[in-house]
Amino acid sequence: MAIQQAPRAALLDEALGPGGPIVVFDGVSLAFDDKEILRSVSFTLKTGHTKVFLGASGAGKSTILRLILGLLKPDAGRIFVNGERIDDMKEDDLMKVRGDLGMVFQEGALFDSLTVRENVGYKLFEESDAPLDEVNRRVEEVLGFVRLAEFIDRMPSELSGGQRRRVAIARAMTAKPRILLYDEPTTGLDPITSLTIDEEIIKLRDIEGVSSIVVTHQLRDAFFVAEHMAVQNGRELVFERSPPAKADEAEFIMLKDGGIAFEGNATELREAAAKDGYIEAFLS
Amino acid sequence: MPFLQSWLKSALLEVQEYVLMVGKVARASVTRPFYFRDIVEQLESIGVGSLTVVLLTGMFTGMVLALQSGITLDQFGARSMVGRLVSASMVKELGPVLTGLMVAGRVGSGIAAELGSMMVTEQIAALRALGTDPVRKLVLPRMLAGLFMVPLLTVVSGGVGMVGAWIVTVTQLKVASSVYWNSVVAGLYIQDVWMGLIKPFFIGFTIASIGCHVGMRTRGGTQGVGRATTNAVVAASVAVIAVDFLVTKLLIAIMY
Numbered sequence: 001m002a003i004q005q006a007p008r009a010a011l012l013d014e015a016l017g018p019g020g021p022i023v024v025f026d027g028v029s030l031a032f033d034d035k036e037i038l039r040s041v042s043f044t045l046k047t048g049h050t051k052v053f054l055g056a057s058g059a060g061k062s063t064i065l066r067l068i069l070g071l072l073k074p075d076a077g078r079i080f081v082n083g084e085r086i087d088d089m090k091e092d093d094l095m096k097v098r099g100d101l102g103m104v105f106q107e108g109a110l111f112d113s114l115t116v117r118e119n120v121g122y123k124l125f126e127e128s129d130a131p132l133d134e135v136n137r138r139v140e141e142v143l144g145f146v147r148l149a150e151f152i153d154r155m156p157s158e159l160s161g162g163q164r165r166r167v168a169i170a171r172a173m174t175a176k177p178r179i180l181l182y183d184e185p186t187t188g189l190d191p192i193t194s195l196t197i198d199e200e201i202i203k204l205r206d207i208e209g210v211s212s213i214v215v216t217h218q219l220r221d222a223f224f225v226a227e228h229m230a231v232q233n234g235r236e237l238v239f240e241r242s243p244p245a246k247a248d249e250a251e252f253i254m255l256k257d258g259g260i261a262f263e264g265n266a267t268e269l270r271e272a273a274a275k276d277g278y279i280e281a282f283l284s
Numbered sequence: 285m286p287f288l289q290s291w292l293k294s295a296l297l298e299v300q301e302y303v304l305m306v307g308k309v310a311r312a313s314v315t316r317p318f319y320f321r322d323i324v325e326q327l328e329s330i331g332v333g334s335l336t337v338v339l340l341t342g343m344f345t346g347m348v349l350a351l352q353s354g355i356t357l358d359q360f361g362a363r364s365m366v367g368r369l370v371s372a373s374m375v376k377e378l379g380p381v382l383t384g385l386m387v388a389g390r391v392g393s394g395i396a397a398e399l400g401s402m403m404v405t406e407q408i409a410a411l412r413a414l415g416t417d418p419v420r421k422l423v424l425p426r427m428l429a430g431l432f433m434v435p436l437l438t439v440v441s442g443g444v445g446m447v448g449a450w451i452v453t454v455t456q457l458k459v460a461s462s463v464y465w466n467s468v469v470a471g472l473y474i475q476d477v478w479m480g481l482i483k484p485f486f487i488g489f490t491i492a493s494i495g496c497h498v499g500m501r502t503r504g505g506t507q508g509v510g511r512a513t514t515n516a517v518v519a520a521s522v523a524v525i526a527v528d529f530l531v532t533k534l535l536i537a538i539m540y
Binding site: 066069071091095098099101102103105106107109110111112122123126127171 | 317319402405406407409410411412413414415416417421
């Protein structure tokens, strides 16, 4: 029995099929002490689509990912993930919701006492009853997917920054989640390495059908992910410019002072930059 | 006044978080899942890992105790009673407290530094994101290891302390071996042994829980980890002595 996606009720499966609202924020607000981080933020991520969150440091981008995972609780508003309301859920129930979420942390957050194999297979080794050889096969498969198969027995400290991020992506996708969250996946990497990370994100979206939320302030990467797609060309995988309809499936949200300053596709973002000084400053 | 107020507020918050954590650990210790491998790993690293330092301190404490009490007892012509003094003080006080202090330095700091750096590098958030409760996976094994290994280490420390004192008594004080060991046994009452065995459970729990609490609340990068480590050692060391006093008072009221 191969590693399966987390089971979901048939009705939910139908409702959350392609284009269904897999993550919904409804008027979410959050403040730390007296500092307002998010003020009544609402958006919907559709199944198979990509949301790219832009904004200055401290604008609340990473906070949104933590709210989706249930690592933080909002002060007001409602959050739905996979059809379930999670903002008032207890920690034990959240564990189930997290079964369908994968998160790639800033800098990777790999467990440095475990090997790459143990890191990537962590969820299946520790939190599932999947047979060991099945898990090992899956670990090799995902490491092959991120092109790091030969690093399986290394320790995280022996990897470069880009390799660590790719292992983190592999770890996030091992249990076949339907939603992947990326927290600044390319920050601090050189442009060439960043491109390999962008391609992994596109591959997961287009080949595996994962819905993704990308938090970044690297615009080059954000536009690349939004406007390219992975196409199977014989045995080879190639990255092409997406046709407009496909590019529309990637939406940008720019956060500013706790609210949404812009929401729209890549073309609209470029147009908005011409009118709005803040967005222009961000894009240039 | 505002300074006092904010200090009081943060102190209360700290106590509240500590109690909440202990509550979560209590719940985790009776519900599934258990991470047996992590528990065994921690028993090994906290127990076996602290053996050398505990052996050395126990040995030298016993030796110096014999030397010092030899001088005092000589004033009364009672050198042959060295064993009584050594056994009573090693078993009741010095064994538990010195072991506690050494473990606080070695293990308290280790736990705080490890959990603290996992905290600032988001590894703990990653654990939760992967569906693992860090209290079950990280805190509970360390608390169990502290709870059960400190009493064992204390017994070892008391034992080698008495052996160290024996070596000094025989070679330096020129007291016969049999006289020493008879006096050791004569100096011990069963209540003393109970006290020496019960106290380290409290001390071990205190050290591990403080290390975990401080580690899990680490903020602010590598600097924060350094701060957390220092805080854990200081707090655990003071707590060891305070807990020792309180539990001694309690046990005397109950047993003697």
